[in-house]
Amino acid sequence: MTTLFSGYRLGEMTLPNRVAMAPMTRVRAAAGGLATPSMAAYYAQRATAGLLISEGVQPSLIGQSNPGTPGLYTDEQVASWRPVTDAVHTNGGRIFAQIMHGGRVSHPETIGMQPAGPSAVPAVGNVFTPSGRQPAPVPRALESAEVPEHARSYALAARRAVDAGFDGVELHGANGYLISQFLSSNANLRTDRYGGPVAHRIRFAVEATAATVEAVGAARTGIRLSPGTGFWGVEERDVPELYAALLAELARLDVAYVHLEATADDELLLALRRSWPGALIMNPVLPMGREQTGRADADRWLGLGADLISFGRAYISNPDLVERLRAGHPLAPADEATYYEGGDRGYLTYPAYSYPA
Template sequence: MGYRGTGLLVGRPCNGSAAAPLCPEPPVPPLETARDFEHLDLSGTKLPHRIAMAPMTRSRSGAAGVPTALMAEYYAQRASAALIVSEGVQPSAVGQGYPDTPGLHSADQVAGWRAVTDAVHGAGGRIFAQLMHAGRIGHPSLLPEGEVNVAPSAVAAAGQVYTAEGPKDFVTPRELTADEIRATLADYVTAARNAVAAGFDGVELHGANGYLIHQFLAPGSNHRDDGWGGSVEGRVRFAAEVTEAVAAEIGAARTALRVSPGNAFNSIVEPEPEPEYTALVERIAPLGLAYLHIAEDVPARRALTVRLRERFGGPVMLNPATEGPTGLDALALVEEGTADLVSFGQLFLANPDLPARLRAGGPFNEARRATMYGGGAGGYTDYPAL
C-alpha cells in the first residue's frame, strides 16, 4: 500500500529569478484511462470510479475502541474514493491486536461509527468496515483482564507488538476449541450486523496479513486435525464459513473478503498457497460477494492473482505488489483487466483528494511515517487538498 511520489512538485522560480519564491511545477500528463474513471456496480453499491482507499490501522480511537469526531473528519476528507475500506475493526474484545484500535462489539462503538459513516455519506462517499480479529497477533495486556490471545493452534508468532507499556514479545496463544471457533464465527456475524446498524455500506472480512482468518488458512499456524485443519479443505473451512455466515446475515452484496496468498507478514508460513486459495475462492464464488480484495506480497504472485480472479468471477479489488508504495502506474491494472479496482494506502493517507490528483497526474503530498499510528490531528487530518 502507499505511494511512489516524492512529495509536492516544486522548484520553478515564479518570475524566473533564482531569488524568487518557488512555484509548483506543471503536473505530469494525466494517466486517466478509459476504465479507471468508469462507474462500477458492486451488486448495488454504485461506485463513481475504480480508485479505492485501502484499510490502514491509524490507532486513534482510544482505549475503549470508540470512534471519535476526529476519525469522522479523517474519513469524510477521503470520501472521493470509489470505496473507503476502514481500518481494521475488532469484532470482539479478544480480537484486538493493537492499542487504540476501534471495535464493533459495543453500543458506544456502533454510535461512534454512525457519526463516521454519516460524515462519509454526507460528503458523497461509500464505506465498508473491515472486520479484523487479530488472533495470535497482539498481547494479553491489550485484552480484558483474564483474557489471552487465541489462535487455531498454540503456535506463537515471532516478533513484538507495541503496547501501552512498550514493545512486548508475542505470546503463545491458546488454541481455540471447536465450540470457541463457532462462538468466534458468531462474533463476526454480530459485528457485521452492528456494522450495518452503524451505517456502513458493507463489510470486508480481513483474511490477510497474518490475522486470525489467515492463521487458519496457513499450515504454519494451523496444526489442527479436527476438521478445522489437517487438509486443504480443513484449513479453508474457517474462512469460508465466516464469509458464508456474514453473507447470510447481511447479504452477499454487502460482504467482501480480503486475502494475501503467501504473504509471510506476522510469521505466516504458506509454502504453496495456491491449493488453499483456489479452494477457498471456488467455494465462495457462488455467493455473489461484493468483491474479493487481493493483497499481493511479491510481483511473482501476479499469476495466482489472475487465476483467482478467473475463478471468483466477480469484482476484484487489487492492492498490487510494487517495488515501492502503490503509485500512479497501478492504474494500468484496471485498464488491462487485471483488476476492477485498485486500492491505495499511504498515497490516500497523505492525499485526501487522491482521485483528483491521480486524474491530473499529481502533485502528491508525502506521507509522514512518524505520525501514522496514534496521536491527534497531526499526520491525520492536516494533509492539504489541492
C-alpha cells in the same frame, strides 16, 4: 475503455470511480474502542474514493490486535460510528467496515487475557502493547467447540456495522490475522475439522463469510486475502490449491468482492483473477512496506482484469487522491513517524493539492 475514473457497479452500489481506499490501522480510537470526531473528519476528507474501506475494527475484545483501535461489539461503539458514516455519506461517499480479528497477533497487556488462535504457536515479531512493542505471546489454542463462535463474531460485528450506517463490511482474511492463521500450515497445526488438508484449513474462512452473508447479505460482504503471505510468520502450503478452493467456496456465496494483495507473483494472482467470477479489488504493492501505489500500478492491474484498485499509504497524505490522480498532480509524501502516534498531526493535517501561485 475502462479507466480508473470509470464508474462501476459493486453489489447494490454505483461507484463513481474505481479507486478504493485500502484499510489502514491508524490507532486514533478513544478508550473503549470508540470512534471519534477526528475519525469522522478523516474519512469524510477521503470520500471522493469510489469505496472507502475502514481501518480494521475488532469484532470482540479478544479479537483486538492493537491498542487504540475501534470496535463493533458494543452499543456505545455502534453509536460512535454513526457520525463517521454520516460524514462520509454527506460528502457523497460509500464506506465498508473492515472486520479484523487479530487472533494470536495480540497481547494480554492490550486485551486483559491470553490471545487465542488456531494453535498454541506464537506469531513471529513484536506486537504493539500499551507500554510499547513486546514479543508476541504464545496464544491459547481454541477448542473445537469455540471455533464457530469466533467465526460468527464477524457476522455479529457486520450486523452492528450496518446498524452504524456502514454500506457493508470486508472480512480481514489477510496479513497473518485470525482467518489467515487458519489458512496457514504453520500457525494452524490442528487435527480436527479446521486443520490439516486444504478443505479443512479454508473452513473457518468460509464459515465466517457464510455467517456474514446470512447476517447482512452477499452484496454487503467482501473479503481481503493475501496469498502466500509471510506476515507475522504465517506460512502457507499448497498456495494455488488453497486459494483456488477458497475462491470456489466464496463464489458459491456470491460475495460482493475479493480484495487481493500483491503478496504472490503475477502468475498466481492472474490465475486467481481468471478463476474468480466476481468483482476483484487489487492492491498492487506489498502491504506494510514503503512503496506507494501509483497511477501506473493502477492502470496496469486494470488492464490485467482488476475491477477496482486500492490505495493505502498514498491515501494517508493525499486526502484528495482521486483528484490528484485524475489531474496528474504529484502525490504528497507521508510522515511515517505520525502513522500510529495518535492525535490529529499526520492525520487531519494533510491539505488538498494547491496550485502554484
